[in-house]
Amino acid sequence: MNNKNENFMRLDFPSKSCNESFSRAAVAAFASQLDMNIEELADIKTAVSEAVTNSIVHGYRGIKGIIHIECRISGDSITVTVRDEGRGIEDVERAMQPLFTTDRDGERSGMGFTVMQTFMDKLSVDSVYGEGTTVTMTKTIGGEADGDFGEI
Amino acid sequence: MQINIEIIGNTLVAKLFGELDHHCCDEVRAAVDREIERGRIKNLVFDLDGVSFMDSSGIGVIAGRYKKIKEFGGRTLIIRARPQVDRVLELSGIKKILECG
Ligand SMILES: Nc1ncnc2c1ncn2[C@@H]1O[C@H](COP(=O)(O)OP(=O)(O)OP(=O)(O)O)[C@@H](O)[C@H]1O
Numbered sequence: 001m002n003n004k005n006e007n008f009m010r011l012d013f014p015s016k017s018c019n020e021s022f023s024r025a026a027v028a029a030f031a032s033q034l035d036m037n038i039e040e041l042a043d044i045k046t047a048v049s050e051a052v053t054n055s056i057v058h059g060y061r062g063i064k065g066i067i068h069i070e071c072r073i074s075g076d077s078i079t080v081t082v083r084d085e086g087r088g089i090e091d092v093e094r095a096m097q098p099l100f101t102t103d104r105d106g107e108r109s110g111m112g113f114t115v116m117q118t119f120m121d122k123l124s125v126d127s128v129y130g131e132g133t134t135v136t137m138t139k140t141i142g143g144e145a146d147g148d149f150g151e152i
Numbered sequence: 153m154q155i156n157i158e159i160i161g162n163t164l165v166a167k168l169f170g171e172l173d174h175h176c177c178d179e180v181r182a183a184v185d186r187e188i189e190r191g192r193i194k195n196l197v198f199d200l201d202g203v204s205f206m207d208s209s210g211i212g213v214i215a216g217r218y219k220k221i222k223e224f225g226g227r228t229l230i231i232r233a234r235p236q237v238d239r240v241l242e243l244s245g246i247k248k249i250l251e252c253g
């Protein structure tokens with residue numbers, strides 16, 4: 001592990017939809033210190049937007065709350081944790097199925113978790129019904145030879 | 153989000169500018185549905201050249217409008233999606249249902 005490339009940041013903000021664009025941009029700005037291409041950066045931005053939107057739309061549906069983001073860079077990986085203290089998910093496995101949504105009369109497509117899963121390398125969802133949800137996602141920056149290996 | 157509505161013949165062209173997320177999907181839905189409900193248009197084109205970001209909330213809005221247009225026998229087309237937007241469209245499967253150019 002390369003000590004040079006250890007960093008983290010935290011962000012707390014109220015569950016207002018205007019914070020969706022702010023929070024994904026903030027994570028992308030932090031993530032961009034890893035040497036990644038535009039597509040990888042866009043993937044992280046999109047996944048964060050899904051998790052934050054879920055906390056606002058489902059976690060804190062009809063109520064106000066705080067959303068907590070933590071980002072950790074370690075070597076050539078970034079882990080983003082998005083946490084809410086909202087309603088929680090009754091059945092996480094079912095919620096993660098493509099096209100599954102509890103938003104029956106709305107127009108949700110049920111694709112948020114699928115986007116997170118596809119655009120990040122690792123996704124885990126911890127939820128306690130009635131207490132809240134924590135989404136943890138990791139992306140390892142691949143691509144061309146990274147300088148970190150050549151330092152010995 | 154800026155929404156430019158243009159009607160060409162019986163086709164509504166909705167040009168969107170900005171980031172199409174949950175925060176502004178109500179605005180897009182309202183602007184397009186207003187025109188659909190006036191009954192003068194049949195087909196719908198989403199011009200996404202000005203959209204720099206979209207997530208699954210955008211898929212929901214587009215799919216919802218597609219369903220309404222289809223009820224009256226019209227067609228929906230998406231044009232000029234940028235790479236990030238295109239990846240989300242691709243993943244959602246919506247490209248197989250409506251037309252993309
Ligand atoms: N933070 C959360 N708190 C409570 N429930 C959640 C949370 N995140 C997801 N869910 C539940 O999981 C379901 C699936 O989420 P997912 O993001 O995949 O789809 P969606 O939000 O319903 O639709 P889309 O993301 O396509 O707009 C949601 O409908 C909701 O029931």
Ligand SMILES: [Mg+2]
Pocket residue numbers: 050053054111112113208
């Ligand atoms: Mg969602």
